[in-house]
Structures are given as structure tokens and as C-alpha cells.
Amino acid sequence: MANSATITSKKGVKSHQKDWKIPLKVLILICIAVASVSSRLFSVIRYESIIHEFDPWFNFRASKILVEQGFYNFLNWFDERSWYPLGRVAGGTLYPGLMVTSGIIFKVLHLLRINVNIRDVCVLLAPAFSGITAIATYYLARELKSDACGLLAAAFMGIAPGYTSRSVAGSYDNEAIAITLLMSTFALWIKAVKSGSSFWGACTGLLYFYMVTAWGGYVFITNMIPLHVFVLLLMGRYTSKLYIAYTTYYVIGTLASMQVPFVGFQPVSTSEHMSALGVFGLLQLFAFYNYVKGLVSSKQFQILIRFALVCLVGLATVVLFALSSTGVIAPWTGRFYSLWDTNYAKIHIPIIASVSEHQPPTWSSLFFDLQFLIWLLPVGVYLCFKELRNEHVFIIIYSVLGTYFCGVMVRLVLTLTPCVCIAAAVAISTLLDTYMGPEVEEDKVSEEAASAKSKNKKGIFSILSFFTSGSKNIGIYSLLSRVLVISSTAYFLIMFVYHSSWVTSNAYSSPTVVLSTVLNDGSLMYIDDFREAYDWLRRNTPYDTKVMSWWDYGYQIAGMADRITLVDNNTWNNTHIATVGKAMSSPEEKAYPILRKHDVDYILIIYGGTLGYSSDDMNKFLWMIRISQGLWPDEIVERNFFTPNGEYRTDDAATPTMRESLLYKMSYHGAWKLFPPNQGYDRARNQKLPSKDPQLFTIEEAFTTVHHLVRLYKVKKPDTLGRDLKQVTLFEEGKRKKLRRPAKTNEIPLRV
């Protein structure tokens, strides 16, 4: 009778615990989502709700097209105002997922009579999706260990700087929703593998399709999932569950991805997609192998296998060679080569190497973006090896792949971050389980007294037991050890939160469009020169004005000034970019025909010498020279821009080639006026200004912003009387053409 009473009491307690776990998890996830969104709003609070940096401006412009003109006009959009006069088939060369997502949100809100501006939807899309990313990470991580582990991973993911760097408010770029889709796809894939359900496989495929519409980095998924399957096959873990999951995912996902205009037939014609197709075929062979194995006797089966293998290898080799040689399978892209050979881009494709995001990261940047999570990555991976279920194999592969690629290109810290968060969560969760889990053992005093004490202790530790996966027979029993380790861990977690907030606030919340600096009295000064220049262009020039600038500012000119650009951040035509670089690097008389041929009306440059802004055009000049040298090695020689000592000089020691170049003249023209006489200084390069002001003949200064950061030059029309523009300028200045004596006969052209 006493036993029955005890059993009943225990059942009641367990039932009660299960009831309040679910609301608690929901509450925690909501708090994590709120924290994710909040930590990304610094820029909106400090500056305003504006689009950041460069690429987001094009995405914003595309979103406006979608919202104002409808989906099919967006899909068929030919942008004649960029890459003049080539234009750009914008609708066919972008990933529409981001714009369609914000377009749908915009329509839904307007359907609910919430009258938002499309710009605000774009600005806040990334923070909103970061909350969803945290939830997706929870669902993935809890499969590895426990719900507590999932919650920890979600918390890490929500605020890790490696992820916030590409998803703060205003970062309206493909990564804003792509990481969400990445984690969701992985979570669904793990669920599909565990359940062997074609339903979950189909869901994985559909979400993969969503990812394909959103980001070019979908290739990571395209190779990650088949690699997972391949490793499982090598481990001898073929099951019909794996077969059903992968074939369903691959067929639906690939067919769906081919509906994206930018992707088209790439899944069957580019090398990046061949591994997925190969694993698909390999699974068919495995399935056939297992099927035949059950029908044929052992001896006959061996002979059959050998024959089949020889035929198959031969056939595959022949087909592969044939397809590659005829060009049906496209060779790997230059961007792909640069992932394996880090010097490839610098030598062959300077346009890729010139992007700072494409450089290898330093170790400090990994700590900066991930803090102590980066040290827990190997611990988490080790713990995954201990369990080594299929989902653990996935995380192990993810960590190896992510670590390598992020070591090659600093931008790919973004794809590594989810893996680090999950592995760190596994490590922290295991640590907390070990030090918080088991109860303290005590000798039994009496049956009744023991029963009463046991009930009381269960009540005390019931909350703590939520964070454990169950009591164990071994563990740490010393109270001092427990308190010490748990408090240290809590300290590290608090420091992580502090570090993440600080990094997001100080390093990743700058719009770049608006700069700020701290004055001597501690107050903040805003530098709004970019918008000032774009506003001037929009108000003072005709709608069909063509503006030449380096490609960094092309999207902003198109988005804010709404003027025609020659090159922009899409960088799809190297010749066109090299032509702009050539115009910037050449003397005026050689640059002028290029400007005329391209109908350039204004030239926009960034000069940071007055402010000390180091990302200006003179500091990017070498890339312009290298890119144009690649196409015209006889005309643009990089060596001539350096002094004989190999210095990059812009003061009086600058070489004639440097001094005569168009960009040099535009940068330093009139810069001395801001300084007392003979005290002109270039604060970006820490050199004196040239003592002789560069004189312009074919262009004239149109506008310079208040802090001398953005400068606009107007290209002069040819003289209607046929004179050289240099002669016109000298004549206007009152300098006469001296010709007192008769010219020599051979100097006079013969006129008929």
C-alpha cells in the first residue's frame, strides 16, 4: 500500500514537470528572438532607417521595382540605367528571394491597412529574420543533445557578431534571409534523415529552393548535404531512410531551383553541382546493390559486382571526359578557384582580389566575431565524435568545411558561425549537465523519513533538472567545485553577451553612407557627405545624366541620386570596369576620348585627404591600375605610378605618370584651399599636398561636399570651333599663344 502511494505521487510530479516545460521553452525562444532583433537596431536608433553600404542599395531599388510594377515587370526588368550603355538584365541576374520576401511582407501589411514604406520593410527585414534563425538553430541543435543545448545554440546564434555583421538593420543584402534559410534547410534535412520520411525530404527540398532564390551561397548546401550522405555511406550507414530522404530532397530541390532565371540549367551543367548529382547516382547504385544482394547467391553476386564496377568506372570516365571537353559541363569559376588557391585571384582576376571581403581572415577577426565560442568549437566537435549519430556526423563535416573556407575568405565567417554556435552549445550544455545534474547522495535514515526528504529534494532541484537530460549515477558532488565551475561558465556567458553587443554596436552598425566621428569635447559629429553629393546630383542634373565613378559607388548613385551609372557593384563586365580604370589612370588627353565615347557627363570621386578617410579612391587607385593593366598592358603600367624607390607618393615626389593621371588631378585639385599657405596636408596618406595645384582642362569642378569628401566634376563639351580644350582653357585664362615669327614650312599642314 505504501509503494502504491509513492508511485502515484511520482507520476503526478512528472506530469506536472512536462506541462510547464513547453511554455518555458517558448518563452525563452521569444526572449532570444527579441534579443536578436534588439541588438541589431543600433544603426536605426543612432542614424535613421536607411539602407546601408553598397549592395543593399541595389536590392532596395529592385524591391521598389517589384512593389511598384509587379512581379513580372520585376522578373523581366532590364535596367538601362546601369552599366551604360550595356545595360543589365537585372531581373535575370539577381536572386529574387530577398525582394519577393519583402514584397510579400509589404503587401500583407498593406492588406492589414498598416501603411509602411517599402524602405522600412527592407531595413528591418534582416533583424526580423534573425529571430527566426535563432529558432531554426534551436531545432537543429536539440537533435544533437537536448532541448537545453538547443536553447543555448539559439541564444549564441541570435547575438553572435559573426552573424550580426551581415544582418543589422539596414543590411538589406542576400545574407539577411539566407542564413535563416540555411539553418532551416539543415534542420529539416536532419529531421528527414532521422525519420526517413519523404514528407520531410520534400520540405527540405522546398526550403532549399527558397534558399536558391535568395543567395548564391546556396552552393554550400548543394555540396554540404551530399557530402554528409557520402560520409554516411563510407561509414557503412546506408539505410532506406537515407535513400528516401536524399532522393526526395534532391529531385524536388533541384527541379525547383532550376525555375530561378539566374540559376537555369546550372544544376546539370556546372561543376559546383556535380557532387550532388554524383551522390544521387551513387545512392541508386547502393539501392540496386542491396536489392540484388537479396536475390542472387553469394558467389554469383561477387562476379556480378566486379563486372558492374569495371563497366561503371569506365563508362563514368568516358562520359566525364566527353562532357568536359565539349564544354557541356562548365569549368569551375574563378571565384571557386580562389577558394582553393588563395593566390589565384590576385594573379588572374584582380577584380575579385580587390574586394576586402575576399581576403583571408586573421585569427583576431575570428575571436572578434565569435569570442570564446571559437575555442569551444573543437570541444563540441570532440563531443560529437563521442556520440557519432548521423546528425553528429553532419556537424563534424560542417565544422571541417566551414573552418577551411572561412580560412580562405573572411566573408565566409558568416557560414561558419552557425556551426560554431551549435558546437559551443553542445560543449557548454555537456559542462552544465556534468556540474548541475546529479543529486547529492545521502544515506537512508528510515523509510518514512527518506521518502519525505527525497520528495523535498526533488522539489528543490526540479528547476535545475530542466537543464539536464536526466540524472546519472556518476558526477561531481562537491558543492565548491560545482559553484566554482558554474559561476565561471556564467561569467564567460555574460562576457560573451557583452562582447557581442559591443562589437555589433561599434563595428557592425555603421551605415557607411553616414559617417560619424568624436570631437575633442566628446560630442558626436556626423559626416553626411555622401548623401549631400547624391542629393546635389538628383536636384541639379537632368534625369539622363551619366555619372562615372569607381564601381564601389555605382549602386548608391543609382539608388540615391537616381542617375545613370557606367559600372556598379555587380562587377559582371570586367572590360567595362577596366575602361573606367583606364580613364582614371590616363592623362587627360587620353581619358577624354573615353569619357566622350561613353557619354559621361559627370565624374564622382571620393577624396579622403581632408577628413582622413582611408577608403577613398586614391587608396583604391592601385586596383584601378591593375585591373586596367590586365587589359591594356602597353598603356597602363603599374610600375610607372611608383617612385624609383618603390614608394606610393602623391606629394611633390610623385612620378609624372601619377601626377598626370585623371584621378590624381581630380583628387588634389583645389585641395590646398582648405589649409593655410604651404601647409596643405593629405591626412589619408600622411603626405604633403602637391605644391603646384593640378590644372584641369577637359573637366571642371562642379560640386565638392562640405567636408571635401565627395567631389563631382563636369566633363566639358568639345569646343564648337574645333580647338583643343587645353588651348581653350589657356585662352580663357588670358594666356596668349605666342607666335611672333613665321612658322617653319614643314610645321604648316598642307591645305588643299
Add this chain to the structure above:
Amino acid sequence: ARQTVLAVADHDIGGYSTFLQSLTDRDFDVKTSYIKDESAKLFEYGERLYDNLILLSSQSKSLGPVFSPKSLLEFVQSGGNLFVVAGSQLPEGIRELGRQLDMFLAERQSVVVDHFNHAEGSDDIILLDGISENPYIISDETRAAGPILYKGIGHYLGPNPQTQPILRGNPTSYIYNTKTEAEVSKNPWAAGTQLFLVSVLQSSTGERVGLSGSIDMLKDEYLSPQSPSFSKSNFLFARDLTNWVFQRKGVLQATNMTYGKVAEPLESRNASCYRIKDEMIFSIDISLLEDGQQTPYVADDVQLELIMLDPYYRVNLVPVPSDSQTSQHYEAVLVAPDHYGDFTFKIEYKRPGLTPIEEKSTFTLRQFFHNEFPRFLPHAYPYYASCFSVLGAFLLFCGIWLLQKPAKPVVPSAKKQN
């Protein structure tokens, strides 16, 4: 509207009455003025006051700020026509003006001499028959009238193709500096057929400038029929020259530039966007001004270019008969290139003696939209067949599977227990 002419001189302008009267007879509104006069100005409140300017200089060393080279060039570039006449005592300002026009006038106090072809009793009144052959500038009547009497200074021309010599020296003529040279000129400023006496410049936007090195050739002494020295050829030459410089002749006008799809109605043409491979038609009307009258300009060498960085087409426009009495209709039909981008239709027609035609219009060629590609191609039939056969086979499989009676389950036989 009558065109206005300002004739300004640094000396008495009474000696040019015949010349000025001939301008009035041709419906010009002529006003005369003195260079130093306060009322002599070219602009008022930034607006140009006259259509044409005649500047006569025979003695001044300076023309003052109103008629400085800079002001004169501004006058031309704002749409005015300029006729400059200067003699041996020309001011330095006119030499500077000439240098800007690629016409290099000899130094002050130089004269053109010819010891073989000159008027009786004087080496510096020379007889010239090197008149331009351009029919748009000098008429055949003038060329047949005999040599031109000339007394004054000369110049040579630079390489600017917008300049044209109208009156050139005889092979035996040369420039002699009376101030610095003694018996013989060892290094003349210019000589022979490369010595030019009258030249013109045609600007790229239509304005014209004429430069004459002889004040005397416009005086009543040579132009008035009552004068003993009357020269009919000089009179006709002055008439033709002023007709051309003041844009009563040789003015081309291009109007009604239209382009679009061949099947497109006229009112919806000149759109901003067309598609690759569209069949397009281009048309334009060109007229020529002759003695103030608009006439059709017929030529077979008017060239149309379709450019995007490089020309994709260069075709000659075809004259097409039309009802117009004042202009000639030209057309060209072409297929839009298989390249999308911003394309420019461009006509650049430059002929000596005619104002240039420079017309351009930019439009966009876009790609095929998603619903404009050809469909139901024959070589796609195998794929259609495979898709639908899979669908049919699937349905057949489902039917058989559902309708077939399941086989009896094999019951394992129970082993007999001993």
C-alpha cells in the same frame, strides 16, 4: 524675321556704302557703329543683340574690351555669325582671334605682294584667281567673273578641318613685312598657294566666321559701279561671301527624326525601349537653305549609324519621294541587333560649305521577356513525350496496384510437436 547685322569699324564707315546697301537689299537689318562708341555692344543682360557682326579694322592697335577676342568668340559661340575684315595695320587682338580659329595672320604692316599678277603700276594690288571651288560658298557666276582685286594682308591655316580657304594666293605671291624686311623677304610668313587671303570657319553647332585680310576689297572704290576701279568679280565675291557667312546659303536642317518598329503606328514611335531583333525603320527629313528659301536636299551619302560603344550598323539613308516641297525624306530599314543595351541612332554629316548635321537619339534594346521566347519547338517533342509517358505510366501503375487483388499471405506451417 529679318536678320540683324551690326557693322562696326575703327574708322569712317562711309566708304562701304555699296557693300552695306547690298546687305540691306537682301533684307538684312543693318546698323552701323564706331568701335569706341558707347552704344556699340554685343550683349545686353546676357542676351546677344545681333545675329551677325561685321568688324572692320584698318588702323587701331587695340579694339577695346567690347570687341576683344574673348568677347568675339563668346558672340560666335552664343549663336552669332562673325565677319572680320582687317588690313595691314591690323590690331593684335584680331591676330589672337585668328590664332584661336587656326588662322595665323601675318604681323602688322605686312602686305601681300605679287610681282607678276598685279594691277597696273602697283605690286601690292594683286589679281587673284584662286577662288574656292565649293559651290555652296562661291557661285559659278562669281568664279566666271574674273580675278579678284586684293590689297592687304594674308595668313596661313592650321590643321583644323572646320576651316576652309576661300581665296588663296597665286603661286608667285608672298607676304612681305614692310617694317622689318629690306629689299627681299628671305623667310616670308606665307607664300604661294599656301598663302590664304580669305578663309572661313564652320562651327560644329552651325555658326560661321569669315576672315578677310583686305579692307579695300569691300570699299566703294571696287564695288560701286560708278567707280573707275569697279570690279564685278569683287562685288559678286563679297555678295557670295556674306550670303554664306550670314547663313543665307548652305544651311542644312534635319527635322522629324523618327524611328520605331516597321509595324508600329507613327504616333507611338520614338519610344524609349524596343526589343532585340525587332525590325526597325528610321526616317528623317533634310532641307537646304538657298537664298533664304528651304529646298529639299537630295544626296545618297547621308549615313546612319546605330552605336553602342561601337557601330553595329552603318547604312546610307535612302531618299524617298514625298509630298514635301521644302525637305527631302530619307529612310532606312534594319533589324535591331541581337544585343541588349542602350543604343544610339546617330547621323553625323559634315560636308565643306554646309552646316553639319549631328542628330542622335538613344533608346534601349531589351531582352526577350519570359513569355516571348519561341515555344513548342519540334526538337522538344521527345521531352514532351517522356514527361507525359511518365504521367501515364504512373496512373497506370496506381490503377493496377489499387484494383489488383492482394495475394494470399503465406502462412508458415506449424511444426509438428513430437
